[in-house]
Amino acid sequence: VAYVQALMDGAAKAKESVAVTKDCMKIKDMFVTEDANDEFLYELQFVVSTMDTDPLAILDKADGMIKLMKLESTVMPKFIRFLAKKRRLVCLRRLVTEYCASLYQMQSIAPVRCISAQPLTDEQQKSIKDKLKVKIGVSDIKLICDLEPSLLAGFRLEWGYTDPLSMEA
Numbered sequence: 001v002a003y004v005q006a007l008m009d010g011a012a013k014a015k016e017s018v019a020v021t022k023d024c025m026k027i028k029d030m031f032v033t034e035d036a037n038d039e040f041l042y043e044l045q046f047v048v049s050t051m052d053t054d055p056l057a058i059l060d061k062a063d064g065m066i067k068l069m070k071l072e073s074t075v076m077p078k079f080i081r082f083l084a085k086k087r088r089l090v091c092l093r094r095l096v097t098e099y100c101a102s103l104y105q106m107q108s109i110a111p112v113r114c115i116s117a118q119p120l121t122d123e124q125q126k127s128i129k130d131k132l133k134v135k136i137g138v139s140d141i142k143l144i145c146d147l148e149p150s151l152l153a154g155f156r157l158e159w160g161y162t163d164p165l166s167m168e169a
Helices: 002-013 017-032 038-049 055-069 075-085 089-106 122-136
Strands: 109-116 140-147 155-158
Touching: 002 017, 002 075, 002 089, 017 055, 017 075, 017 089, 055 075, 075 089, 089 109, 109 122, 122 140
Parallel strands: 109 140
Antiparallel strands: 109 155
16 A cells, blocks of 8 residues: 555656556556456566566566556656565556555546446436436546347446446445
């Protein structure tokens, strides 16, 4: 949690909160998605296996990872190098996940899953978000739209997840 707070403070100080958030989501997706970049995962595996060797080699590997990630902010590369120096680079996945979860709580964002038979228009999505903001009492809604052709008509809304990132109750 201290590392996550340090990242948030660094992003705020550099006025790059949005870019750091995008970087965190990008990194989180690199770890989680089925089609994760094999080259990135290979490089990460190599970094983990060389944690007890020369510190300069670890920084070189961290720099290699930063190049693979193609980050938007200036804060996130510095943070990754800091983690490497502290031999905490293996915690990167957990830290970016915690960053995103903390962001949802701090900014009062509620994830809502909308399951419908047909894709929703932008106007329909906006209407659902506006009504749910009032009903749930949050400042913003992250609407995740899924299609389920077995529904005959209408849509189904799910919210109130204890883990907003994995959408688990």
